[in-house]
Structure formats: C-alpha cells, structure tokens
Amino acid sequence: MSANVGNVLHRSAQRDPDGTAVIDSGQNDLAFSYAELNLQASCLASQLISLGLGRGDCVAICTENGMEFVAAWFGALYAGCTTLPIPVSSTEHEIAFRLQHASCRALLTDAGHLRVARASKVRANTSSEVLLVEDLLQPFEGPAAPCAVTRDSPAMLLYTSGTTGAAKAVCITHGSLLAHTQALVEQALRLGKDDTILGTLPLTHSYGLRTTLLVPFHAGARTIFVPRFSPARTLELCTRHGVTWIPAVPTMFIAWANEADVPAPPALRWCMSAGAPLAEDVRLRAEERLGAPVRQAYGLTEANLTAINAPPDRAVPGSCGRPVAGVELRVADEHGAEVARGVHGEVLIRGQNLMAGYLDDKLATAHVMRGGWLHSGDVGFVDDDGRLTVVDRSKDLILRGGASIYPSEIEAVLTQHGEVESAAVVGQADVYYGEEVVAVVVARSVLSASELDAWAREHLAPYKLPRRYAFVKELPLGASGKTLKRLLRDALVSGAIASEPLPPHGPAQ
DSSP: OOOOTTHHHHHHHHHOTTSEEEEEGGGTTEEEEHHHHHHHHHHHHHHHHHTTOOTTOEEEEEOOSSHHHHHHHHHHHHTTOEEEEOOTTOOHHHHHHHHHHTTEEEEEEOGGGHHHHHHHHHHHTOOOEEEEGGGGGSOOSSOOOOOOOOTTSEEEEEEEOTTTSSOEEEEEEHHHHHHHHHHIIIIIIOOOTTOEEEEOSOTTSHHHHIIIIIHHHHHTOEEEEOSSOOHHHHHHHHHHHTOOEEEEOHHHHHHHHTOOSSOOOTTOOEEEEOSSOOOHHHHHHHHHHHTSOEEEEEEETTEEEEEEOOTTSOOOTTEEEEEOTTEEEEEEOTTSOBOOTTOOEEEEEEETTBOSEETTOHHHHHHHTGGGSEEEEEEEEEOTTSOEEEEEESSOOEEETTEEEOHHHHHHHHTTSTTEEEEEEEEEEETTTEEEEEEEEEESSOOOHHHHHHHHHTTSOGGGSOSEEEEOSOOOBOTTSOBOHHHHHHHHHHTSSOEEEOOSOSOOO
C-alpha cells in the first residue's frame, strides 16, 4: 500500500464516511464528514493534476485554520505534491522568500489573504500560480485517490532557523509522518473515535498540524477548528462540542487560567502543553481552572513531539516525560558522549519523528545530525525513570507564546535600515508570553523605537516584532567577534541598559 500520508484521511473516509471530521467555528460551526473532506481533497488533487502539478512539485498553502486548509493540504498530498504551510501572519517578504527558496509551483490561499499572496508572487518574481482554494473545490471529473509515493518521498517543508541560526526548510517525509502519527495516537496520547480535539493551534506549524489534524484523523476523531484564539470563546466551544483533549501552548493556558467567567469544559480529560516551557504555577492554576490534568511535551520542528508526560504516567513538575515510541533520546556532553542520569547536557534525538534534512543544505544537515543523532541545542537531563527535563537552550532561539522566533531574522531586517549600524535581538522574561522580544541597537543617528517599529512592521510578522528597543554605543563582543548576548540579557535585567518601550498600540500577535 502507498505510503502517502493522505491515506490518514482516505482510510477514515472508508471506515466511517458519515463520521464528523471537522467543525469549522469560522463558518458558524459548519460540520464536515470524513466522506465530504475526502471528496474535497480528491477534487482539489484532480484540479492540481489538471494544471500539470504532481510528484516532486512544491505547493505552498496560506489559509486560516479550517476546512479550506484541510482540503488544500490533503489535496496537495493526494496529488503527490510536497506541501509548504505558510503562517497567515507572514509578510510579503517572508512569503516571497519561501516561494523562491522552495521553488514553489503554486500558492493556495483563501479570499482573506489573496492580496498578500499575489503581492508576494510579484515580489518573488516567480512563475508560481496563486490559486484560491474555494475555486479548486468545484466538482471535477475523475476524482483522485492518494497517489503512490515512497516512504522517503517529501510530504512537507516547514521553515525554521533550526538549531544553527540561518533560515532553512525542514523536509519531513511521508513515512515519518505516518509512523510518528500512529505512535502518538495508539501509544502516547491514546485517542479514539469518541474523542473531540480543540484545534486552536495554527495548522501552518508542525505542532498544530500533527496534533489537531493528523492525530485526530488517524484516530477517527473530530476537531473543532478556531481561526483566532480567544480564551472565553474556546472554552465555550469546548463545552458546546464536548471537547475531550486540548493541545496548546503555555500562553493559552495562562489565558484560560485567568478567564473567570466561563465554566470549565465538563468532558475534558486532559491537556498537553508544548512549544515553550510551562511554569509549574501556571500548570497548577490551569488544571484547577480547566478541571483536567495539564501535562508537558517536548519537541522541535526538526524532531516534533519527542517526549510527552502523558497520563496515566504521573505528573512530574517541569518534566516533558518519556520518549514517544519509535524515538530515542540521550543527553550528551560537548564531545557527544552520553552523560549519567541527572547530569545536564545537550539533548540528542533520533527516531521516526526526525526530519529527512534541510532542503538544499547538506552541510547544515550534516552538522545538526552528527553521529546519526539530531543535536537539539537544548540543555536538559534524564531522571532515573527515563523522563526528560529541559532546563535551558544553548542557542538564542526566543519562544514567545509558543512561537519560535529567530533573532538572526529580526537582526537582518533591522540592519537593513539605513541608520542602524548593528543590532542584537534577545529574549526577556515575560509573565504572559514567557519571553518577549527586545532589540539592542547601535544607531548612526538619533532613532526612536517607533521609527524602527514602523520599519520592522514592513518586513516581519506581528508576533516577531520587538516590543522594546535599547540604544547603545556598541555591542559587547567576544574574542571571535560574536555578540555576547548573555551580557546584553543581564544588562537589561539589571537596568544597566535601559530599553525604550513602544507607544501604546494593538499587541503583537
């Protein structure tokens, strides 16, 4: 049988055609059965094939959470294409880069993002076709089932700066997605057809796509998709539709813990937090508010959902739990040698959840996959029961509200401003978001935070924008010429460097 990950939908449509697969809260809670979604994916695949798209072609997808993304993603897979989910908050600059770098043949979007999609195509100066998903869902002669692919065929590209800093496309195969999804459903999460999942995580990120699309579809369960997060609305949806499981990020749990006016969802069995460390006091407050256990998981784009502290295993404060079936991890010293239990070191990973590599970047792939293990750049330890606890990050990645933010990308934008000589971006502790983005700038002339904010908004998605700016005469440099960001973080905390807040306006998303 074909290894096409599209079979996750196709098989559920054969097993339970009338079963509800998706409830789209963005369309007034419109429900779609597995048979209906299978037909939509099939029609979309046929339309792509008629346009000459198929195996080996990359198709980008930029839509809100909901039915259109589901149909577009599975439809592209049915046609044998490699999918490239793009966050809807991305700027023209960010979308254009992806279209160029991944040599995309098409960009599928919804009506709300059509203007940005078309402008991105022009900026990219590519022949990529911009197609509306709704136009590709029209009845088409000769609907297509998932085409035959090998386990090693690329199913998806996701952009991340990864563990080494520069922008890269993480390549994930059909075989990896299928095997890891099965292990998650049957052994780690233990979900079944009677479960209902809250889909408030963005489907354009690995965590959301795996836990709110692939996992429920493999289990024959259903997902309530939410285009925009609101603590009160999501709790109301959970109660109305009998949600039993919630995957989310720490910022969402903070928001739910502070939401006093909506009752706890009565059917909720447990919740999973990933994407950033979850403070123990937040976990306990969220558990009390939601009336269900909240547990942690660990992963990264290159090795998603490596370990999960899932029930019935006991809750261990700060722990991410044991490795998922088919995944190995070890903690190693700077030479790659495994350290003893309880000793801190770098977290190394190998197994069926790993990426195949970075697109067109063999050197970076070889570097991060030294010795057959993915070097995460995270520092942690394994306890006597084999549970992982992550204590720090050896890289400069900023985790804001569960979103990965790469300082090098923001620094590149800031230094393109004609009056900026150099810039360093660091994370600073924040009660709500976990970390907030702060830019430390050496300017050639007098600049204000609002001037740089206006510049950054032209090039960066809102969630990546610095919220504070500090202006200094020079950046602290090490012997190798690299900026000593730890010194900057310490100086900001102590007040030795004063940061200038932005004028009040709508919060970055």
